[in-house]
Amino acid sequence: MAKVTLEKVAHGFPETGEVVSELDLTIESGEFISLLGPSGCGKSTLLRIIAGLLEPERGKIHVEVGDRKFFRGFVFQEAQLLPWRTVLENAALPLELIGRSRSEARAAAREVLAKVGLEDSLDKYPNQLSGGMKMRVSVARALVSEPSLLLLDEPFSALDELARDVLQEELRALWENLKMTVVFVTHSVAEAVFLSERTIVLTPRPARIVLDRPIELGQKRDASTRRDSRYWQLVSEVSERLRSARGSAL
């Protein structure tokens, strides 16, 4: 598990100007945290900084891990599978890239694909899969290196509602079982509240934190959580803050 500390992190692009500004954030080890904000608010940039894919212009980022070899898993907005590889080969890719043997990579991929319910589709190619199944492969690929930090960038936004609900429940269960730190970026309040232990609301460009709210819905979450009145209270409270955050910027 990994603890992530951001200190006065700021980043911008020539076309857009500053998208993240003076941001302080501590993500506790083993936490499931959601970054919530309107589209284009800089939350994806923030996620890429945490993933180490982007060096922030200013400020410091520190990732603390145990003695285990540290890996990050990343799930993109779309599944981003390699179309010439089968389901099994796609899930095995990260291990091949870090230099494990092919057979070792495949064994680990087979195991992680079983966890996301794809043990019967190992030899299929991505163009034979539904959107939900592709995203499952993508999640399996991110988990195959046994990451201590899993980062997801609006992974379910292109799926239909039913598939999205099911995948949210599965992701939550995976987090409970695998003990890792998860950072989940989304623009859906309901998704953030359902999934996370803590929800951060960001203002549009440049991203600043306007709400840092613990989500006390208990450890075990499933379909019944969505009917819970506390769940609805939290959704409406966070929605209210998101709306005012957006209003102040428009």
Added chain:
Amino acid sequence: MTARVLKEVLPPLGFLIFVVLLFEAFLRFDHVPEYLVPRPSSVLKVFIEDTNELARAFYETSMAAGFGFVLSFVVGTMTAIVLSISPLIRRAILPYAIFFQTVPVIAIAPLLVIWFGFGMPTVIASAFIVSIFPIIASTLLGLQSTDPALIELFRLYSASPAKLLLKLKVPFALPQIFSGLRIAAGLAVIGAIVGEFIAGGGLGAVVDVARTQQRTDKVFAAVLLSAALGLIFVSAVNLCGWLALRRWHASVQARNL
């Protein structure tokens, strides 16, 4: 299966026979001189009488075009990989590559004879020169159009440049590489025949000699063989492309239906 083949093959074949017969009848009836337009039956006679000469010419041209094509595939792919890796080299070289591409091969063929002499090497060089540019251009385009998210994925696991190239960029570029190869295959045959006009040998020389003898029927026979050769080359590339892409690429799968 057989019914489908018949359905696919019969209409064009029937049309061909119809057109050939129409030509034959028209040319006989109208007394068009043989040296202007040969009758299809005369062309057929050339195929029967000069089988050995035509077969040898066909073989020579196919070898020269084949060598030129393979050479431009190897050199062109390597060049595209180097250009895709270094933006500096790309900026320095690409404008000249584009300029060089516009030089007609027929204009430099005499130079090639001076450098490589009469015969096969000049013909190979000619096939190489015309077929390399589409390979460089489409391979480079393919290598540069890799999805940025996938490059990020590879960076996440600190993939080496070699792995990035072989496991991501090259497979991603395959559809474009094959579309370049398809164009190059046809051009290699054209380049070889142009080279043979000047340097001798193969179908190009058959056309050239028959022309000076006013043997229009033989010119036609050689032209038909050149077209067939081009078709064989392009079909061979299509077959390789189909084998490489059939499992996963939409363009191929659409054609399978």
